[in-house]
Amino acid sequence: MARPNILFILTDQQRYDTISALGNEHIHTPNFDRLVRKGVSFTNAYSTCPVCMPARYTIRTGCEPPRTRIFSNNMSLSDQESHSLTTRCGPYLAETMKGRGYRTFGIGKFHSRPWDEDLGYETHLHSEEMYSTPEQRKRDAYAQWIAQEHPEYDFVEMLMGERSEMYYMPQMSPLPADLGVESWATDRAIEQISAQDSRPFFGVVSYIGPHPPLAPPLPYNRMYDPDSMPPPSVGTQESDHLDEYIPYVNYRVFAEDIGSTHAKILKSRYYGEISYIDHCLGRLLDSLEANEQTANTLICFTSDHGDQMGDHNAWQKESFFDASCKIPFIVSQPGTLPENTRNEQLVCLTDLFGLATTASGEPEVRDGINILNALHDKEQQRSYLIGYHGTPGSNDFKAMVRKDEWKYIFMANGGLEQLFNLKLDPNETDNLCASHASTCEQLKTILTSHLQKNGPAEAIDNGKLLAQKHTKKSLSRAYQFDRSRVGEPYSHSSKK
Structure with a gap:
């Protein structure tokens, strides 16, 4: 039997609840819906380290942060460190698939990190978000x-929209839709899909949207009426911000001061970004059909993490509320996999490595599970899932256990805890640690045992989760500019 093509389609910062066919009545996603109808939608899929860089390293290594040693965006890999990472984890996924023909x-x-690290692809076309030097901008395939x-x-400083103080301000793309980065990536992917080659392909199309800034192109910037958007789901400030990182x-x-009206406007632009990507996805699916490759192509669509979008009085990611760490995850191969199916088992980004290698005929799951086997065999499914974020042994470290209807979160900063029953409280507003102490302790024991066995060792002290003295984090701004185009920002600031 011929080995299938394998196509991974990724978005950046797309929440799990942003697909019409999976229950969102406020958004228009006909092509995501098309994929849902043709595949299996995993409704309990997670990013186990919900921020860009660690999540992407779990995908390319098939290993969790205790092995990659990447727990946040705040690190850079030298060539030597990159080599030691692949020594610990094995060759990256693209290199592995290339070795299988x-x-x-x-x-x-x-x-x-470095931004142009060799990830093992024969054809590797970057479209990163910012450039630190004019030379780097010239080496970015999209910018070039x-x-x-x-x-x-080419005069446009930030091709995907302005950041810094404009990060969560509604914007419109400075480029028309057919020149936007998502359209460019789609065009390049169609070229690769249509290439004449006797070998099956393994391809990754990684869209930048709907990551902020929220700047969809015309007409998607005006596709949704802000007044029709549901407001953020919030609990008490004390509960929502128990995690000092938020x-x-x-x-x-x-x-820090976004109000309810502003939040609804931002959601309308966020949905506009997703509908723009949905249009691009339709072009990819049409290309597969035109090349008669639909039945022989395994597709997986997912995202690296979500976005709080005002839920829990929070923006961005890097928390273990579902808005941040739960992700869409759809696998499709018509005629081979079940169609229009919802699957509630626990899966995560680490499983993509095993998904690709199993489809190639040589399963290698590393830290993940074999999703294709688990579809048919409950004994191969997870009983629980662990998440990690922040430097182990520091105040920033936190971890999650997801098991059955329960979620337990431990925060080293003060040793604080949260417990949510996701069946009864899907919006995670009622912390049950006090009223369900035995359940809290059971999940805490699972987390402690897992960390003792798998690491990181720095998170454990004398057989217990290491709690730090609670410290309020010092506030600072993130200034993000295209350094290939501007000098010192805010050169006329009045600040002393």
């Missing part, structure tokens, strides 16, 4: 395409 291509955002093919737009991140991205 696959033609490999990667297009879009990969958020590696704009400069060469559409120089009338107000810290809010302040970092100038989002």
Whole structure:
């Protein structure tokens, strides 16, 4: 039997609840719906380290943060460190698939450090978000395409919209839809899908949206009426901000004072970004059909993490509320996999490695599970899932246990805890640690045992979860500019 093509389609910062066919009546996603009808939708899928860089390293290594040693975005890998990572984890996924005879291509955002790290693709076309030097901008495939093919737009400093104080301000793309980065990535992927080659392909199309800034192009910027958007789901400030990292991140991205009307406007632009990507997804699916490759192509769509979008009085990610860490996850291969099916088992980004290698005929799951086998065999499904974020042994470290209808969160900063019953309280507003002490202790024991066995060792002290003295984080802004184009920002600031 011929080995299938394998196509991974990733978005950045797309929540689990942003697909019409999976229950969101406020959004228009005909092509995501098309994928839902043709595949299996995993309704309990998680990013186990819900921030860009660690999540992407779990995908490319098939290993969780205790093995990658990447627990946040705040690190850079030298060539030597990158080599030690692959020594610990094994070759990256693209390199692994290339070794199995696959033609490999990667297009879009990969958020590696260094930014142009060799990830093993035969064809690797970057479209990263910011450039630190003019030379780096010239080496970004999308920015260079704009400069060469559409120089009338090369003056634009930030091609995906402005950041810093504009991060959570509603914007419109400075480029028309057919020149936006998602359209560019789609065009390049269609070229690869249509290439004449006797080998099956393994491809990753990694879209930058709907990651802020929320700047969909015309007409998607006006597709949704803000007044029709549901308001954020919030609990008490005390409960929502028990994790000190949330107000810290809010302040970092100038989002500490966003009100309900502003939040609904932002959601309308966020949905506009997703509908733009949905249009691009339709073009990819049409290309597979035109090339008669639909039945012989395994597709997986997912995202690296979600976005709080005002839920829990929070913005951005890096928390273990579902808005941040729960993700869409759809697997489709018509005629081979079940269609229009919902599956409630626990899956995560680490499982993508095993998904690709199993489909290639040589399963290698590493820290994940074999999703394709688990579809048919409950004994191969997870009984619980662990999440990690922040430097182990520091105040920033926190961890999650997801089991049955329960979620337990431990925060080293003060040794604080949260317990939610997701069946009865899907919006996670009622912390049950006090009223359900035995359940809290059971999940805490699972987490402690798991960390003792798998690490990180720095999170454990004398057989217990290491709690730090509670410390309020110092607030600071994140200033994000295209350094290839501007000098010192805010050169006329009145601040002393």
